[in-house]
Amino acid sequence: MPPPPVPTHASERRNDHEAADMESFVPDISEADREAIRSRYLGVDKKKRKIRKINDRKFVFDWDTQDDTLAEDAPSVVGGQRQGAQILFGRGRVAGMDDGGGTRKSSDSNTYHADAMERRKAAKGGTDERHWTEKSLAEMKERDWRIFREDFSISARGGQIPHPLRSWTESQIPKTILECIEEIGYKEPSPIQRQAIPIGLQNRDIIGIAETGSGKTAAFVIPMLAFIEKLPPFTDENRHLGPYALIMAPTRELAQQIESEARKFAGPLGFKCVSIVGGRAVEEQQFNLREGAEIIIATPGRLKDVIERQVIVLSQCRYIVMDEADRMVHLGFEADLTFILDKLPSDMLEGEDPGEAMDVDGETMVKKGRTRVTTLFSATMPSAVERLARKYLRRPAVITIGEAGRAVDTVEQRVEFISGDEKKKQRMLEILNSGTYPAPIIVFVNQKKTADMVAKDLGRANWSASTLHSGKNQEQREAALQALRSGDADILVATDLAGRGIDVQDVSLVINYQMANSIEAYVHRIGRTGRAGKQGVAITFLTNEDDEVMYDLKNGNLPRAAATIDLILHPRDCQEPRQQGPHRIGQARVCPAPSLQRNETEKRGGGPGLARIRYTPCARIYHDVIRAKRIGPAI
Known part of the structure; x- marks a missing residue:
């Protein structure tokens, strides 16, 4: 006999009837409406957009992918996909182990790259990797000259800068002066001499910023003597017109030292050097100038004094050197320098363009009327020296050895x-x-x-x-x-x-x-x-x-x-x-x-x-x- 049915509670029967009525009451809605309702009450899980870094962005080329030649040049790219790195441990010579079967043949990829490198070398004509010391002067390329300047900390600007000296024998210095250099015992040029002498031999204005103790004296004395050699010799007709070259120094001691150095070169060449400095009688210096002198070394104060006394004139002074210009300005000689430089003849040729390069010999300068080459050497470059340079130098070549205002590395x-x-x-x-x-x-x-x-x-x-x-x-x-x-x-x-x-x-x-x-x-x-x-x-x-x-x-x-x-x-x-x-x-x-x-x-x-x-x-x-x-x- 089956068990009797479980009695149903009255409330349960009422709920069933309500659910049936509710189902008949809710209308059918589409899936899109369901999603809208769900998003309205539950919210939407938005997928965050991944921000790509600038370096990770893939560059999109303007050309078509069919024009890509990467697959031809790089065999490692197969089927448009670059192959990943392969682990080569234990695989013969690649992993540092012997393959036991003789030397492996080069892959097609290695052969291709080797051929490509050979083609590039052939196209460029090859690169000579020898150092400049192993090359002759004719074999020097622009790259070699750049390395040369870096080796000696030489920096030059100003346009049409000649190559520096590698040795005395390879220079354009006159033979008579080269013999003096050999007799004095100069073995190798110093960095300032390597660059200043070639520029000075072109009769260009120079600003030299060099470390103290770098050999600046010979750097301006040698081009000056080469310049004077091309001028007419002193006679009774022109010796009273003043010197051909003037060197100014800040102190008596430095002026006398320059005189001693210049005489080593000027004596064998037949040129006379005279110093005009304070601390000595003007009459004595006037007596030394009675027969004239091609080169005068002076301090600005005493030189201004003898000019005002008409002991000396500068009518034919064609080569000016200001050594230790910053020191002269520091000692208060700026006004004296301006007075002296204004007494010199103009350095312009008649009808000459100021922008032209100054590359003529001394004899041409005398015939055509140009009468001055100005050289300024200094260890530092204060504003007062810059004012002098802007006023009295024309298109100068600026040479810097090492770093301005620093002592030498020695x-x-x-x-x-x-x-x-x-x-x-x-x-x-x-x-x-x-x-x-x-x-x-x-x-x-x-x-x-x-x-x-x-x-x-x-x-x-x-x-x-x-x-x-x-x-x-x-x-x-x-x-x-x-x-x-x-x-x-x-x-x-x-x-x-x-x-x-x-x-x-x-x-x-x-x-x-x-x-x-x-x-x-x-x-x-x-x-x-x-x-x-x-x-x-x-x-x-x-x-x-x-x-x-x-x-x-x-x-x-x-x-x-x-x-x-x-x-x-x-x-x-x-x-x-x-x-x-x-x-x-x-x-x-x-x-x-x-x-x-x-x-x-x-x-x-x-x-x-x-x-x-x-x-x-x-x-x-x-x-x-x-x-x-x-x-x-x-x-």
Whole structure:
């Protein structure tokens, strides 16, 4: 007998009836309407668009894909798809293992690329990979000349710049002057001589920016003598019209040094050189000029004086050299230079286009009326020198050797922080008594009284020292330099008077007992050593009073390896000149070194801790400086 049916609750029967009525009430809707209702109440899951980076975007070419020749040139592309990298471990020579079956034959791909490379070489005619030292002059290409200039740090601009000298024998220097060069003993040209002499032989105006001690004297003396050789010789008819060439220098010592160097060349050629400098009687110099002179070397002040006295005229002066022009301007000779240059004849030919290249010989210049070639040499290029160049030089060739305002690489620069004259004296004697540096040695100071004091201290320590400063007359200055050159004096104590142009051979050491007042003077001081390619050392004693030059010293001239920890972390070393006020947090600093704050432990006697380090915004952080400060002393 079947079980009785389960009784249905009244509420359940009512719900079933309501559901049936609801189904009959809801109308049929389309799937699109369902999606609209669903999106209205539930929202839509929108697919986020993937942003493609600029570097990931595929470039769409304008040409048709049928024009693509990649498949022909690259066999690794098969069926329009580039093949992925294949793992070649253990597969013969490709994986570094022997295949055991002899040498494999090259694949078609390798053969194709080898043939393509050969075709390119054949099309270009081949590239000679030999260095320029292995080639003859005729084999030199433009690429070789570019490498040549890079090797010697030569930069030249101005249009139609001739190639630099590789050697004396390959130059266009007249044979008579080449014989003088060989007799003097010049083996190889210096970088400034390599580029300045070819340009000077074209009788072009030159601006030479070269490191001190780079051989600038011969760079302008040799083209000048080649120019004078082509001019008519001196006779009774023209000797009273003045010299053919004029060389101006800032100091008497430099002028006399140039005179000595020029006589080495001019004497064998039959030319006469006369110096006109202060400190000597005008009557004596007038007597030396009684028979005329092809070359005059002068200081601007005395030259202006003799011109105003009508002792000399410059009616036929055709070659002008301004050596150490920045120093002459610094000493206040700018007005004197302008006066002298205005007394010279015009450098323009009648009816000549100022834009034309100046490439004519001296005889043509005399016949046609052009009367001046102007050469300006300087170690730095301040605005006053630029004004002179713009006014008196025409379409000059600008030569830069190395970096303007820097010392030569042959000078090893060292900096030591020493406060107090007594400590300076002790340290100076330690360096001199070490036996590392043979005589001659030059010690630079800033004041005359300091020079005399240091010389006395050296005398008490059994060193033979002479002094050179503005308190000495001309005879005493010449005697001091001669004593150093001859070996009678081991050390020369001098002010900046000897900082420029003084050439004493084989100076092994320069000591800046007092730091120079400007970075330009510092460059010329240390340029007394490391000359003519020889090595030299320059040691500078710094104090907190030298803060005006610290920034330029470290960031502009001093090599990174020579900067001591004290100099790197000095507050004024991190500040450009003429900037006032301390640095604050968040203030941009021009120095890449961090700003250090010692912790409170040091104040309580717990040692020089560096727990707290405050970094201001800067380009780099010298962690090695912090470590070196902990470990050891400075140089």
